[in-house]
Amino acid sequence: MRRRRVPQNAEVDFLIVGSGAAGGVMAKELATAGFSVLVLEQGPRLEAHQFEHDEFKYFWQSALNNHPSRQPTMFRAGPDAPVQQQQAIVYHRLVGGGSVMFTSNYWRFKPIDFNERSVVGPIAGTGLADWPITYDELEPYYTKAEWDLGVSGVAGPFDPPRSRGYPTPPLPVKSSGVLFERGARALGLHPQPAPMCIISAPYKGRPACQHCGYCAGFGCEHRAKSSTLFTVIPDAEATGRCTVRPGSYVRRIEINRQGRATGVTYFDEDRGEHFHAARAVIVCANGAETPRLLLLSANSQFPDGLANSSGLVGKYLMFNGNASTAGVFERPLNDWKSVMVTRMIWDYYDSDPQRGFYGGGGLDSRYWGYPLFFAMSGLPRDAPTWGPEFKRLLRNNYSRTMNTDVHTTSLPVESNRIELDPDVRDAWGLPAMRVTYKDHPDDIAMMKFLAGRAIEIMEAAGAVRTWGPQSFEQQVGYHLLGTCRMGDDPATSVIDKYHRTHDVPNLFLCDGSSLVTGGRGQPTETIQALAYRAAEYIGQFARRGEI
Amino acid sequence: MHDATHSRREFVAATGALTAAWIGTDPRAFAAALRAARDAGRGDPFMWDALTPEQAEDLDAIATHIIPTDDLPGAREARAVVFIDRALATFQSSQKQSIIDGLADLNRRGGARFSTLPADRQLQVLREIEDTPFFGSVRSGVVTGTFAHPNWGGNVDGAGWNILGYDPRAIWRPPFGAYDAENRPER
Numbered sequence: 001m002r003r004r005r006v007p008q009n010a011e012v013d014f015l016i017v018g019s020g021a022a023g024g025v026m027a028k029e030l031a032t033a034g035f036s037v038l039v040l041e042q043g044p045r046l047e048a049h050q051f052e053h054d055e056f057k058y059f060w061q062s063a064l065n066n067h068p069s070r071q072p073t074m075f076r077a078g079p080d081a082p083v084q085q086q087q088a089i090v091y092h093r094l095v096g097g098g099s100v101m102f103t104s105n106y107w108r109f110k111p112i113d114f115n116e117r118s119v120v121g122p123i124a125g126t127g128l129a130d131w132p133i134t135y136d137e138l139e140p141y142y143t144k145a146e147w148d149l150g151v152s153g154v155a156g157p158f159d160p161p162r163s164r165g166y167p168t169p170p171l172p173v174k175s176s177g178v179l180f181e182r183g184a185r186a187l188g189l190h191p192q193p194a195p196m197c198i199i200s201a202p203y204k205g206r207p208a209c210q211h212c213g214y215c216a217g218f219g220c221e222h223r224a225k226s227s228t229l230f231t232v233i234p235d236a237e238a239t240g241r242c243t244v245r246p247g248s249y250v251r252r253i254e255i256n257r258q259g260r261a262t263g264v265t266y267f268d269e270d271r272g273e274h275f276h277a278a279r280a281v282i283v284c285a286n287g288a289e290t291p292r293l294l295l296l297s298a299n300s301q302f303p304d305g306l307a308n309s310s311g312l313v314g315k316y317l318m319f320n321g322n323a324s325t326a327g328v329f330e331r332p333l334n335d336w337k338s339v340m341v342t343r344m345i346w347d348y349y350d351s352d353p354q355r356g357f358y359g360g361g362g363l364d365s366r367y368w369g370y371p372l373f374f375a376m377s378g379l380p381r382d383a384p385t386w387g388p389e390f391k392r393l394l395r396n397n398y399s400r401t402m403n404t405d406v407h408t409t410s411l412p413v414e415s416n417r418i419e420l421d422p423d424v425r426d427a428w429g430l431p432a433m434r435v436t437y438k439d440h441p442d443d444i445a446m447m448k449f450l451a452g453r454a455i456e457i458m459e460a461a462g463a464v465r466t467w468g469p470q471s472f473e474q475q476v477g478y479h480l481l482g483t484c485r486m487g488d489d490p491a492t493s494v495i496d497k498y499h500r501t502h503d504v505p506n507l508f509l510c511d512g513s514s515l516v517t518g519g520r521g522q523p524t525e526t527i528q529a530l531a532y533r534a535a536e537y538i539g540q541f542a543r544r545g546e547i
Numbered sequence: 548m549h550d551a552t553h554s555r556r557e558f559v560a561a562t563g564a565l566t567a568a569w570i571g572t573d574p575r576a577f578a579a580a581l582r583a584a585r586d587a588g589r590g591d592p593f594m595w596d597a598l599t600p601e602q603a604e605d606l607d608a609i610a611t612h613i614i615p616t617d618d619l620p621g622a623r624e625a626r627a628v629v630f631i632d633r634a635l636a637t638f639q640s641s642q643k644q645s646i647i648d649g650l651a652d653l654n655r656r657g658g659a660r661f662s663t664l665p666a667d668r669q670l671q672v673l674r675e676i677e678d679t680p681f682f683g684s685v686r687s688g689v690v691t692g693t694f695a696h697p698n699w700g701g702n703v704d705g706a707g708w709n710i711l712g713y714d715p716r717a718i719w720r721p722p723f724g725a726y727d728a729e730n731r732p733e734r
Contacts, residue, residue: 174727371713372694386612386613388617391615
C-alpha cells in the first residue's frame with residue numbers, strides 16, 4: 001500500500017478543521033494578522049477548470065459531497081421514530097466546502113433574528129433564545145464579508161441597516177424574476193433583486209458571471225462565484241503563513257491533563273494517522289461534523305464529548321424550512337440559463353401573530369432546471385411518466401417552467417440533534433452520524449402559508465399551471481445550524497460570544513453550529529460574518545496571551 | 548411515480564427512498580464507469596459490458612416506448628441502453644440480476660422475446676407491468692440515460708437535451724427568455 005510521508009511540521013498557532021465558508025475566512029484573517037495557520041480539509045482541492053456541468057456526477061453519484069456509502073448517515077424522523085439509513089445530511093467535501101457549491105443566495109440576517117425570543121416570548125417545546133450579540137455588533141462584519149469576498153445586489157425596502165452598498169450591481173434579471181416581480185407587485189408586495197455571492201462585474205481579478213446556469217450544486221469554472229476557494233484561501237496562502245492540506249480527515253481533538261487542546265489526530269488520504277500540534281484549535285467543520293468531532297473526542301476527562309458540560313453539543317439542529325413550488329407559462333423563459341435566483345421578497349420576514357403560528361420567511365424566483373433533474377421531477381404530478389405525452393410535456397414545459405421557493409424559520413427543538421450512531425461506522429471505522437429531526441408544527445405551518453403565497457404570485461403573473469409540494473417535512477439538511485450554540489451562560493450554550501468553548505480555553509468553534517437561531521433560510525453570509533468577527537477577537541486574545 | 552416537486556432536498560429524499568434510482572453505491576466505481584462510458588461504441592459488433600445483445604435489444608425496445616422517437620430523437624437515438632449497460636457493469640451492478648430477471652419475466656409474459664413482438668402488443672405488455680419495481684427501475688434508467696451528461700454513455704450528441712430545447716454552451720448573455728427580453732431597460 002502506498003504510504004505518503006506527511007512531514008511532521010512544527011506546532012502551528014492555529015489549526016483550523018474545515019476549509020469552507022467559515023474556515024476559509026478564519027484562515028485568511030488569522031494568517032494576515034501574522035499567525036501560522038494549518039487548515040485540514042477532508043476533501044480534495046479542485047482547480048476552476050475541473051468543475052463540470054455534469055449533474056449525474058455531482059447529484060446522483062455524490063462526487064463532491066459526503067458519500068452515502070463511505071459516510072453513512074442514520075436518520076429518525078423524531079426521537080421515537082425508527083432509525084434507518086438515509087442521507088439526512090448533505091455537505092460538500094472539498095477545499096472551499098459549501099461555499100464552492102452553494103446556490104449563492106447571500107442574505108444578511110435582520111435585527112429581529114438576534115433578539116426574537118425577547119420580542120415573541122417563549123414558545124413551548126423549543127429552546128428559542130436571544131443571541132449574546134446584536135445585529136449592530138455584526139453589521140461591520142457583514143459589510144466586510146460582502147466587500148472582501150465580492151457580492152452583487154442593491155439595497156431593498158426591507159433590508160436591515162447597512163453601512164455600505166454592494167461591491168457589484170445586481171445580476172441581470174431572468175424571465176422568472178420578471179414574472180415574479182410582476183405577480184408580486186400585482187399583489188401589493190415588494191420584490192427586490194436577490195443579493196448573490198456571485199459578482200456581476202470583474203472584481204479583485206476575477207471575471208463577472210458568464211450566466212452558464214450551473215450554480216447550485218456546482219463549482220464555478222469562471223470563478224465568478226465568490227467561494228472561499230477563489231478568494232480568501234488564496235489570500236491566506238499568499239501570506240506565506242497558511243498551509244491548506246486537503247485529504248485530511250480529522251478524527252479527534254487531543255486534550256492534555258490541564259484540559260487544553262494540544263492539536264488533532266487525522267487520517268491522510270491513505271488512512272495513515274497523524275498528530276499535528278497547535279496552540280489553539282478552531283473547528284469550522286459545519287453544523288453536523290463539528291458536533292460529531294466533539295463527540296468523537298470524548299475521553300476520561302470529557303466522557304460526554306468535548307466542550308459538552310452543557311449537554312447541548314449536537315442539539316437544537318435547525319435545517320431551515322424549504323419548499324419549492326412551480327409554475328408553467330405560455331412563452332419560453334429559458335430559465336436554465338444564468339444564476340438560479342434573481343428576485344426575492346421579504347414581505348413575510350417577520351412573524352405575525354395574526355397568522356396563528358410563529359414563523360417568518362422569504363420567497364425567491366428560481367429554476368431547478370438542470371436537464372436530468374427536470375426530466376426526473378420537473379413535470380406536474382399528474383403528468384404521465386412515460387410515452388408520447390411524457391415526451392411532449394418535457395419538450396413544451398422545460399423552457400416554460402419556473403419555481404418559487406420558500407425559505408423559512410426553523411425553531412430550535414432540543415430533540416432535533418446530531419449524535420454518534422451506536423452501531424454503524426463510516427469507512428474509516430468511526431461511529432457514523434445519527435440525525436434526529438422533526439419539524440416543529442409552526443415550521444410546517446409557515447412553509448405551507450408561504451407556499452400558498454408563492455402560488456398566488458405565479459398565478460398573478462399569468463401562470464397557466466401551478467403546483468406545490470406534496471409534503472413539507474424536512475428530511476434532508478443542507479443548512480446545518482444551531483448544534484453548538486453561542487451564549488453567555490455555560491449551562492445553556494457551548495461557546496461564548498467570541499466562539500471560545502466554555503470548557504476548553506484554546507478550542508474555538510465557528511460555523512453553522514454557532515447560530516442561536518436560523519434566520520429565514522439563507523445562513524451563509526451570517527456564518528461568514530461571524531467568522532470575520534471571531535477571527536478578529538481570537539487574534540486579539542492570542543496577542544494578549546489570553547488563549 | 549415520482550415526486551413532482553424539485554428542490555434538491557426533496558430530490559435526495561425521493562431518490563433515497565426509491566430502489567429505482569440510478570445512484571451509485573461505490574465511489575470507486577466512478578472512474579471505471581466513466582472509462583466504460585467513454586469506450587462505448589467501440590468495436591463491431593458492439594461490445595456490451597453487462598447485458599447480452601438480446602437483453603440489450605429488449606431493453607432498447609422498452610426504451611422506445613418510454614421516450615418514443617418522433618420528429619425529434621428519443622431514448623433509442625440517445626442510446627439510453629448503453630448508459631444502462633455501463634451502469635449495470637459498474638456503479639449499479641447490484642441491480643443487474645433484477646433487471647435480467649425482469650426481462651426474462653417480461654419475455655415469458657409476452658410469449659416471445661419482447662423486441663420481436665408487434666408494437667401494439669409491446670405497449671399492452673408494458674401497461675400490465677407499469678407499476679412493478681422492474682418497470683420503475685428501467686424507466687428511471689432510460690430517462691437518466693437519455694438526459695444525463697453524455698459522459699455517462701447515453702444522451703449521444705445531446706439527443707436528450709434536444710428534446711428539452713436545452714443548449715449546453717457555457718456562456719450566455721441576456722436576454723435569456725421572452726419575458727426578460729420584453730422587459731429590457733432602454734440603453
